[in-house]
Amino acid sequence: MEQIWDCIVIGGGPAGLSAALNLRxxxxxxxxxxxxxxxxxxxxxxxxxxxxPGVTGKEMMxxxxAHAAAQGAVLKAQRAGNVMPMGGTFLVGAGSDMYTSRAVILACGVSKAGYVPGEAEYLGRGVSYCATCDGMLYRQKRVAVWGLSPEAPEEAEFLHSIGCRVTYIAAKRPQALAQGIAFVSGAVTAVYGGAAVTxxxxxxxxxxxDGLFILRPxxxxxxxxPGIGMENGRVKTDAAMRTSIPRLYxxxxxxxxxxxxxKAVGEGLIAGLCAAEDIQNMERKANA
Structure with a gap:
C-alpha cells in the first residue's frame, strides 16, 4: 500500500531541514x-x-x-517537478516516482535561471517540468529534455522507457545517459510553436x-x-508561512x-510547526 506522508518538504537547505526537524x-x-x-x-x-562561527557551508549542511535524519526525517536526493493539490492530499512528482502527503512545504530556494523566450507561453502546451507527471502525453512522440539537474538523465530514461523519442540537450553528454537517447550539445535559447510546441x-x-521537458535544480x-499566490516574483505567505493553497507552506x-x-531556519521552524498543527486539526475534524 502506498505510504501517505504527513508532510513532504521540497528542498534540503536550511529552511527545509528546519521544517522537517520540527515536524518530526x-x-x-x-x-x-x-x-x-x-x-x-x-x-x-x-x-x-x-x-x-567559522564553519564552511558544506560543514554546516x-x-x-545529520540532525534531521537522526530525528527520523527521510531524505531523498530527488528533484520535485510538480505538486498537485488533490483536495485532502497532495501528489508530488519526483523523477520517475510519485509521492502522496497531507501537507507540503516549499523550501526550494531561488531559481537562478529565468525563463527562455517561449517557455512561459507554452507551459502546459508542450513545455513541462515533470517527466513523471506529463510523460504519458508524449508516448510515440518526439520530446526534448533540457538537462540542468543531476536527476535529468534518469527522467530522460523514464521518457524513453514509455516510448518517447528522446533528444537530450546539455552542455556535455552525461555518463549515465541511456542507450537509444539522442544527444545534442548546447542549451535551449527559445521555444517555438503554434497551438503547441513544435x-x-x-x-x-x-x-x-512535440514537447520540451526543462529539468532545472x-x-x-x-x-x-500552478495557482500559488505570488507577489513581486516571490511566494506570498502569511505570518505562519501559509500560502494561498490550504496546507501548502x-x-x-x-x-x-x-x-x-x-532567517531560513526560523521560517522553516514556523512552517513545520504550522503544518503539524493544521494536520492535527484536519484529523480532529475527520474523527469528530
Whole structure:
C-alpha cells in the first residue's frame, strides 16, 4: 500500500531541514526531496550564524542533514517537478516516482535561471517540468529534455522507457545517459510553436519536437504549483508561512531577502510547526 506522508518538504537547505526537524519533533512523518546541492553548501565561510562561527557551508549542511535524519526525517536526493493539490492530499512528482502527503512545504530556494523566450507561453502546451507527471502525453512522440539537474538523465530514461523519442540537450553528454537517447550539445535559447510546441532553438539551430521537458535544480514556484499566490516574483505567505493553497507552506529564500541562514531556519521552524498543527486539526475534524 502506498505510504501517505504527513508532510513532504521540497528542498534540503536550511529552511527545509528546519521544517522537517520540527515536524518530526511533533511526531509527524516527513519526506525531504532535494534536487542538487543548496547554495549554502558552496559558501567558503559562514561566520554570522549564532553558536556556529567559522564553519564552511558544506560543514554546516552536513550538521543540518545529520540532525534531521537522526530525528527520523527521510531524505531523498530527488528533484520535485510538480505538486498537485488533490483536495485532502497532495501528489508530488519526483523523477520517475510519485509521492502522496497531507501537507507540503516549499523550501526550494531561488531559481537562478529565468525563463527562455517561449517557455512561459507554452507551459502546459508542450513545455513541462515533470517527466513523471506529463510523460504519458508524449508516448510515440518526439520530446526534448533540457538537462540542468543531476536527476535529468534518469527522467530522460523514464521518457524513453514509455516510448518517447528522446533528444537530450546539455552542455556535455552525461555518463549515465541511456542507450537509444539522442544527444545534442548546447542549451535551449527559445521555444517555438503554434497551438503547441513544435521546435526549440539550440545554438541557433532548430530542433523539431512535440514537447520540451526543462529539468532545472529548482523550478519556479508558480510552475511547480500552478495557482500559488505570488507577489513581486516571490511566494506570498502569511505570518505562519501559509500560502494561498490550504496546507501548502513556503519558507526560506523563495520568500525574498534577506537571504540568510538564520532567517531560513526560523521560517522553516514556523512552517513545520504550522503544518503539524493544521494536520492535527484536519484529523480532529475527520474523527469528530
Amino acid at each position: 519533533r511533533r511526531g509527524r512523518t516527513v519526506l525531504v526531496l532535494s534536487g542538487g546541492a543548496p547554495l549554502l553548501e558552496k559558501a567558503e565561510l559562514v561566520d554570522n550564524y549564532l553558536g556556529m 552536513e550538521r543540518f542533514r 521546435a526549440v532553438d539550440v545554438k541557433g539551430e532548430m530542433l523539431e519536437t 529548482a523550478a519556479p514556484p508558480d510552475a511547480l504549483v 513556503a519558507a526560506g529564500d523563495m520568500l525574498g531577502a534577506p537571504l540568510q541562514v538564520a
